[in-house]
Amino acid sequence: MNMPKEVWWLVIGMAINITGASFLWPLNTIYMSQELDKSLTTAGIVLMVNSLGMVVGNLLGGTLFDKLGGFRTIMLGTVICLCATTLLNFFHGWPWYAVWLVMLGFGGGIIIPAIYAMAGVVWPNGGRQTFNAIYLAQNLGVAFGAAMGGFVAELSFNYIFIANLLMYVSFFIVAVTQFNIKYKGKVKIPDTNEWAAKKYRKRFIALLLLCVMFAICWIAYIQWESTIASFTQELKISMSQYSLLWTVNGIMILVAQPLIYPVIRLLKGNLKMQMLVGIFVFILSFFITSFAEQFSIFMVGMIILTLGEMFVWPAVPTIANQLAPEGRQGSYQGIVNSASTVGKAFGPLIGGVLVDTFNMQVMFLSMMGLLAISIFFLMIYDKNLDKKELNN
Numbered sequence: 071m072n073m074p075k076e077v078w079w080l081v082i083g084m085a086i087n088i089t090g091a092s093f094l095w096p097l098n099t100i101y102m103s104q105e106l107d108k109s110l111t112t113a114g115i116v117l118m119v120n121s122l123g124m125v126v127g128n129l130l131g132g133t134l135f136d137k138l139g140g141f142r143t144i145m146l147g148t149v150i151c152l153c154a155t156t157l158l159n160f161f162h163g164w165p166w167y168a169v170w171l172v173m174l175g176f177g178g179g180i181i182i183p184a185i186y187a188m189a190g191v192v193w194p195n196g197g198r199q200t201f202n203a204i205y206l207a208q209n210l211g212v213a214f215g216a217a218m219g220g221f222v223a224e225l226s227f228n229y230i231f232i233a234n235l236l237m238y239v240s241f242f243i244v245a246v247t248q249f250n251i252k253y254k255g256k257v258k259i260p261d262t263n264e265w266a267a268k269k270y271r272k273r274f275i276a277l278l279l280l281c282v283m284f285a286i287c288w289i290a291y292i293q294w295e296s297t298i299a300s301f302t303q304e305l306k307i308s309m310s311q312y313s314l315l316w317t318v319n320g321i322m323i324l325v326a327q328p329l330i331y332p333v334i335r336l337l338k339g340n341l342k343m344q345m346l347v348g349i350f351v352f353i354l355s356f357f358i359t360s361f362a363e364q365f366s367i368f369m370v371g372m373i374i375l376t377l378g379e380m381f382v383w384p385a386v387p388t389i390a391n392q393l394a395p396e397g398r399q400g401s402y403q404g405i406v407n408s409a410s411t412v413g414k415a416f417g418p419l420i421g422g423v424l425v426d427t428f429n430m431q432v433m434f435l436s437m438m439g440l441l442a443i444s445i446f447f448l449m450i451y452d453k454n455l456d457k458k459e460l461n462n
Contacts, residue, residue, distance in 0.1 A: 079248040084207040090237025092215025114422030120175040121415030127179020132404015140188035150177030155235040187400040205384040213320020220313020279451035281409030286444035288413025290437040296418035341385040348381030360434035
């Protein structure tokens with residue numbers, strides 16, 4: 071990729087940041103249910119509050135980016151994460167585990183939209199390539215973090231907390247030395263009248279409809295980290311095997327890009343149709359996984375799920391960047407990240423209640439139904455936009 075050096079450092083920083091988070095997040099439900107003896111519903115509530123903290127962080131991070139710049143915003147989030155992970159190493163019983171988890175979500179929520187917005191501002195002509203690079207970096211972090219996390223957790227969860235802290239220290243060093251980027255040109259902040267103009271209201275409404283679709287997709291996707299994670303344990307699938315699913319997820323996203331390029335070329339870069347294909351692939355993944363009773367079927371389901379996310383996840387921040395008025399890139403990326411976080415917040419709780427009240431099959435059917443509903447919002451989000459509103 072012929073990217074500017076500044077974007078490469080943002081990519082590297084994102085990979086380190088997500089690697090640290092990935093040591094912990096796939097095992098949250100397992101840790102709370104097995105080590106802390108909490109129900110799936112309780113674990114779902116904790117993860118919901120954690121994600122709500124991340125929503126606040128996303129919105130704050132996007133707003134601070136527009137007001138203070140990327141460097142200060144990222145440093146604020148990083149310091150909060152460092153405090154949370156340090157305390158987690160000393161106090162990880164109940165309810166402290168939940169407290170630090172929420173704090174970590176808030177700090178991490180500030181960082182992510184700032185990195186996305188900074189990449190868009192530093193390389194405005196990068197288009198989809200910019201955000202796909204950040205997306206690939208996230209999944210490199212997922213691949214490495216999840217791969218190591220399962221094996222380390224089988225030795226001791228305490229080592230997970232230590233590894234989590236060390237990765238945030240590494241991210242802090244990269245951020246301090248490489249993220250103080252000078253933007254080319256001055257960012258123009260729209261005044262009140264300009265922001266209220268009709269064309270910006272149409273863009274904002276389109277963004278919100280897109281975000282509803284995005285949040286619904288995440289409600290379904292997050293089941294792999296919550297209810298499905300616990301279900302694999304009931305089937306006597308080891309934590310290292312479960313972590314291997316996420317390792318395959320991350321590696322596939324890095325090496326299987328050529329598999330989706332023919333479809334992207336066939337769609338002629340139409341991001342809307344690209345996301346539609348991805349959602350249908352998501353539905354197929356849940357359908358197949360609903361029959362899983364052994365590890366191999368879960369692996370097939372994960373491979374299909376990964377292909378689906380490769381179509382959907384990079385497209386959403388790309389469209390948000392296209393919709394954003396000049397000077398509001400941070401705010402728009404903050405809203406997009408908040409939408410995904412809302413899905414992550416309510417997904418574990420919804421899935422946990424469905425499984426505790428009914429069973430796993432009802433959960434799978436419900437998720438397929440929700441994904442079908444998300445298609446409706448995808449089809450109407452750009453209904454009132456002129457073609458010139460999106461810079462495709």
